[in-house]
Amino acid sequence: MNKSHNSDTANGIQHDQDIDLTNSLRKWADSFGVTLESSEFAAQMDLADPLREVRSNFTFPTMKDLPCVDLSLIEKPDEECIYLCGNSLGLKPKRADAYQQEVLNCWAKLGVFTHFTGRFPAAKCDLLVKDSLVKLVGAENTDEVVCMNGLTVNIHLLLISFYRPTATRYKIMIEGHAFPSDRYAVVSQLNLHGYTEEDGLIILQTRPGEHILRTEDILASIEKHGEHVAVIFLSGVHYYTGQKFDIETITKSGQAQGCLVGWDLAHAVGNVELKIHDWNVDFACWCTYKYLNSGAGGIAGVFIHQKHHHDNRPKFCGWWSNREDTRFEMKHSVDAAAGADSYRLCNPPPALVALHIAGLEIFEEAGMDRLLAKQYLLTGYLEHLMDHLALSDAGEDKFVEIITPRDPRQRGTQLSVMFPFSVKDIHERLEKRGVVCDVRLPSVMRLAPTASYNTFTDVYRFFTVLKQVMIECKM
Structure with missing residues (x-):
């Protein structure tokens, strides 16, 4: 963005220890001579965005192509939809077509x-x-990472090696409301070793009336149960609340109790x-x-710390090991590859790897630091507009409750919100309007x-549509 605010973006606002995103956004608005809640602000931010050209690498669905859109409500059927669903499925890189071909x-x-x-x-x-x-992911070297299979398959392959229960240390710790596939995987691993979910699973729960797991409560549970826990397996960012866990602190705490600590990222x-x-x-x-x-069903990834590369842990093997x-x-016994590569079972699918590369190249070109810096402002802008909607339209009774942590250091780009009306009704109305x-x-x-493909204007467009939907729901 412009030079006067370069320190807030390219130099990494995400490392600021006293982050006030609304204040940063207001400074931008003042420099443009517009209000923070205006469409002009979003347009000016997009013009000043050094990553504005990255969006052109992606294909956006149009209003007329989406099955849920009511075209009678849409002025421009050829217009791009308002896509805020990259946490579920990212958009298609344009170069994916050529790579597949x-x-x-x-x-x-x-x-x-x-x-x-x-x-x-x-x-x-x-x-x-x-x-x-x-x-x-911040690995030390290429021996620590491997691209293979799908996520849940890899969870099982890892737990086969890292979940080695003993008579006294056999429990697995996960967070409450964990992604269902993660819970299914760990419970089936418990069952495989003869343990029940009731006996073998330790579930981290939020405090009554709260949505976010407090780090101190996680650490307290580890200290309380740690001597019986074989593996702690948590999400790096929680799929439901958008909370980012303190991976370093929790890992250190678990390992101090003798637990192995793995993460679904x-x-x-x-x-x-x-x-x-x-x-x-x-x-x-x-x-x-x-x-x-x-792309949907894309190939997944695995990290294994190099300290475990010579553990001689049991693992499933195939000829790609x-x-x-x-x-x-074609030997009768495995001549194991180095590090994480030894966990591969079969030859990789070039079609899926090509799609993966199409996405990864955009990260390389844009730069993760710059993407994260933009993400902070973009998500902070959405957060501010949601709060503004609540204050302007509902008086003291807020329309919208954001359950994702307000501190941007404790979240990624996802905001999880709750409404006083039926979320299903609101969602259906939004979909009809191309959200x-x-x-x-x-x-x-x-x-x-x-950050790689959304704009401030996308966020503002969403805000205006949501405002209309909220008015309809009140009527």
């Missing part, structure tokens, strides 16, 4: 020779993303700053179709203004 052309022209030929050689394409993953990777090697995380996994924009230089010798967000029962709407 390249994979298909190579297969068509070369047949089996596509295994070692072309931009995405089938036998080694997964290696192409390693350097990017190292940066995104599905809602964290590409969304918040990660330094999981330096934070001494034992293992982690993530999907890539949310903030990394790899072998070292690359001996894989095709794409999602609802998670029982009562939360999730909004994610994503």
